[in-house]
Amino acid sequence: MEIYLPIAGMPVSILLLLGIGFGTGILSGMFGLGGGFLTTPLLILIGIPPTVAVGSEASHIAASSVSGLVAHARRGNVDLRMGLVLLAGGTLGAVTGLAIFRLLSRLGQIDDAISLIYVVVLGTVGVLMGLESLRALRRHRLGIRYRPSRQTLLRGLPLRVPFRRSGRYMSIVPPVLTGFVVGVLSTIMGVGGGFILVPAMIYLLGVPTQVVVGTSLLQIAVVTTIATFLHAAFNQNVDLLLGLLLLLGAVVGAQIGSRLMVQLRGEQIRFLMAGLVLLVVVMLGLNLVLPPDDPFIVERVL
């Protein structure tokens, strides 16, 4: 069954959109990811104009991350103080990212820059997380207790405060910087930034995996809500019908995902996430390396 999308200007299968939404929802509930890094390329693949894909995706991620956020908050998996500190850095980062985006656009190489940044950032994150989680899984099998390393590097920084939910007492400088870098990258790449934020919180800030997921959803929900409004108000590229269908599938998926997560150990979650991230890297990488069907690409000039 197909439905005509008013802003995208084309009909798409309803089941296909519900399915994509459902799959993204599971990821969002399970890993604390928005899933934009997966869904946006998929939407473009099925023929949705790229600008509409990015804009509508923001509305969809806002809804699914709020759904996941509420579920996690109820289980006490959100470190509100950590979330606010990250957001402070993230907001600054988003503004900086927008400036870089404009600069790259003026140079005319934004598309390729985005693809390459995706492959490099996702590839690095995926490989590091995959190796670490494999080590952790092996330790678990051998019965060795996993102790998160205390970053001596980060000691001695000013403005130390307790992050009770995360069980850390540390300076706010590292989380503000983390939020800043994520804000820059997520604005340039047009995604919520969960796939960078989640590993950064685990490995750089030493936050327990369970709390990371809920807290990262807080940042994603806020960032994508703002992005939805900005896209709709300034670019007119948010297709509400498209977003609605995606999120109908996603809200169900997010609930199932957050239940699945409770049953898994941190290193199992990280291992699955690493696999998923690397899968996307291979997909995007092949796209860059394989010769295109037709080397000519047509764009509408607005």
Next chain:
Amino acid sequence: MRRWRNALGLAAVVAGGAVCGANAPAQMPMLVDLANHRIHIDAAFTGADLLLFGALDQRGDVVVRVVGPPTDIAVRQKINTGGIWLNGNRVNVGTVPSFYSVATSRPLDDIASPDLRRDLELDVRYQVSADIPEAHRAGFIRNFTRRGLYAVEQVPVKIIGGRLFRVTISLPEETPPGEYWVETLLFREGTLTHRRINRLLVERVGFESFLFDLAQERPAEYGLLAVVLALAMGVTAAEVFRRV
């Protein structure tokens, strides 16, 4: 339903031809009409068939051209740079028809000379500026042809008994809304003898049109609606699932 309407339309032509058969042909070498003058894009739209039919006073060749609203287009060529396919420079094609279709009763080569075809700008390449590199121009035409937006000599104009003709032009799923010009050209012995123009309106209706207009005309309200809807759906879902 559509098939049934088509049959009805053709029956009307036959009847009309019979009634005015005695005097009409002298003043009217060609009569043309569309089965529908409006095509509605609603939630169920997956493309449409445009039926055009007409009558001739004597034998001739018929060419039907459908031109969609103009649009601005740019083309990029992917170039292999050190093993990676990167976008090359953007080439502005300029203004082109967003839809272009030409149907003919015989191959175009047999109907009109190359000079006449150029004067009438019948071939699709006359619709695209020649100021851009030929490869980009061909690449653009290939792209739009693949998407069903450009179709030249892909369906025949059927002439029945030398007097009646009909053609069905398919509008693809991504048919752009707007005003279309449907031009019917009559050729006899290689010269253009008659031309009729019909107007076709492709428009969004119902919920589709409501959402589109809101997004275009009240973007800030639309943005707020999108945000409120997204947040409400997210919270609702979390509530619903808490009880399951």
